[in-house]
Amino acid sequence: MADWTHRNREVIMNTYGRLPLVIDRGEGATLIDENGKRYVDFITGLAVNIVGHSHPKIVQTLCEQGEKFLHISNLYVNKPAVELAERLVAATFPGKVFYTNSGAEATEAVIKLVHKWTKEQKTGQDGIVVLEKSFHGRTLGALKLTRQPGVYQDFPVSNFPVYDVAPHDLAALEQVLKEKKPAALLMEPVLGSGGVVPLDSDYVEQAAKLCQQYGVLFCMDEIQTGIGRTGKLFAYQHTSVNPDVVLFAKGIGGGLPLGGIIVKAEHAELFKPGDHGTTFAPSPLSAALGNTVLELLIDDGVLDAGANAAEKLQNGLQELQKEYAGCIESIRGLGMMIGIVMNLEPVKVKEIQQTLLERGMLVDVTQQTIIRLLPPLIVSDEQIEFFLALFTEVLSEVSE
Ligand SMILES: *Cc1c(COP(=O)(O)O)cnc(C)c1O
Numbered sequence: 453m454a455d456w457t458h459r460n461r462e463v464i465m466n467t468y469g470r471l472p473l474v475i476d477r478g479e480g481a482t483l484i485d486e487n488g489k490r491y492v493d494f495i496t497g498l499a500v501n502i503v504g505h506s507h508p509k510i511v512q513t514l515c516e517q518g519e520k521f522l523h524i525s526n527l528y529v530n531k532p533a534v535e536l537a538e539r540l541v542a543a544t545f546p547g548k549v550f551y552t553n554s555g556a557e558a559t560e561a562v563i564k565l566v567h568k569w570t571k572e573q574k575t576g577q578d579g580i581v582v583l584e585k586s587f588h589g590r591t592l593g594a595l596k597l598t599r600q601p602g603v604y605q606d607f608p609v610s611n612f613p614v615y616d617v618a619p620h621d622l623a624a625l626e627q628v629l630k631e632k633k634p635a636a637l638l639m640e641p642v643l644g645s646g647g648v649v650p651l652d653s654d655y656v657e658q659a660a661k662l663c664q665q666y667g668v669l670f671c672m673d674e675i676q677t678g679i680g681r682t683g684k685l686f687a688y689q690h691t692s693v694n695p696d697v698v699l700f701a702k703g704i705g706g707g708l709p710l711g712g713i714i715v716k717a718e719h720a721e722l723f724k725p726g727d728h729g730t731t732f733a734p735s736p737l738s739a740a741l742g743n744t745v746l747e748l749l750i751d752d753g754v755l756d757a758g759a760n761a762a763e764k765l766q767n768g769l770q771e772l773q774k775e776y777a778g779c780i781e782s783i784r785g786l787g788m789m790i791g792i793v794m795n796l797e798p799v800k801v802k803e804i805q806q807t808l809l810e811r812g813m814l815v816d817v818t819q820q821t822i823i824r825l826l827p828p829l830i831v832s833d834e835q836i837e838f839f840l841a842l843f844t845e846v847l848s849e850v851s852e
Contacts, residue, residue, distance in 0.1 A: 471809060478505025481831045483814065492835050494827045495816045499676045502703035503748050504828040510706045510744055517740035525731060532739035539746045540714055543685050545694060548720035551712040551734035555675035555701035556589025558711040561728060562671055562697055563593045565715065566636045568722045569669060577635040579613030581628055585646030588638065588673055597638060600646060620655050629666040636669040641687035644676040647819040648784060648791025653691040660693040671697040679703030680749045680829055683759035683787035706741035710734055758829025761836060762787040768840040776847045792823040800850065807846050813839055
């Protein structure tokens with residue numbers, strides 16, 4: 453039976469609005485479907501494939517580590533994991549890493565870490581502040597910190613306080629810190645599925661200052677913004693803040709599941725044996741790929757090349773916005789995380805996504821009317837031009 457779309461519907465639970473596309477293989481920023489049709493991929497598996505598909509160095513590491521061992525558990529020293537933690541700490545701040553298999557599990561680790569900190573502090577602080585429209589994952593704990601109308605929330609949750617404030621509202625943040633005495637503030641430097649909303653550096657810096665003033669842990673969810681996505685290894689590095697905790701996942705494993713948290717040295721002993729753990733994380737294979745991803749980004753110049761490519765793409769889109777101001781309200785984002793805010797009905801935006809797909813271009817839609825671009829850092833000038841030309845063509849048809 454060759455109808456994979458049908459077979460998928462029969463046996464896979466229906467939790468995603470899946471595009472009718474059966475992928476056969478990938479090469480760089482290109483995906484190729486079962487009929488040999490090629491697509492330029494500006495979704496990268498939802499911000500995962502930061503160096504594109506089947507990068508030769510990733511494939512090489514995959515084979516090399518595969519020949520050694522795939523899993524050994526946390527009972528022994530896992531060399532690729534040690535090396536990767538050394539790289540992550542060197543690229544951020546003195547501290548230690550706790551590994552997970554996914555983004556949501558990184559959020560869960562933060563919830564537990566914050567709780568342990570609360571108990572040790574004995575200041576009566578409790579709970580976590582998040583921003584409206586933020587996304588921090590879908591497990592029961594992480595879900596409580598996710599603030600999106602499209603995400604079903606009505607599951608039982610453990611009993612810790614969560615407060616939300618609007619992004620960019622410092623007065624509201626200060627009021628919550630003062631009155632509710634929370635233990636931590638958790639934010640995405642660019643709200644991702646909340647509509648690609650970059651936070652102003654000034655706001656992030658002032659928020660960090662307030663955290664310091666009120667003795668609150670400042671935690672950055674860099675699960676989507678991290679690993680070079682915004683032009684720096686982590687997006688907080690565009691500002692002057694020093695977070696207490698950084699969450700990472702998505703891009704780090706080069707396509708394999710891997711996540712975790714980097715915790716500042718002064719809080720890095722909060723977890724002791726028995727406090728937290730998982731059988732799989734970090735997979736030695738994922739960690740080995742993590743080392744290759746960071747090698748590519750930092751040593752081989754992919755980070756800088758990606759930042760330049762992102763600027764080209766953003767500039768091209770700004771020009772297009774002026775020309776088609778009737779359908780494009782604005783272009784926003786940071787680096788390779790771009791939101792095209794459409795001034796059209798949600799069905800029209802879906803149609804544009806569909807037309808782009810038919811003509812060989814994969815883009816995401818979030819918050820109904822925002823076209824979200826998450827290209828890989830290795831995207832070529834030709835692929836950027838292909839997208840801009842095709843998008844222009846589709847916009848001119850829409851505005852006829
Ligand atoms: C994707 C994402 C998560 C959840 O990660 P999963 O690996 O899907 O569990 C959490 N926070 C942010 C900002 C994300 O983009």
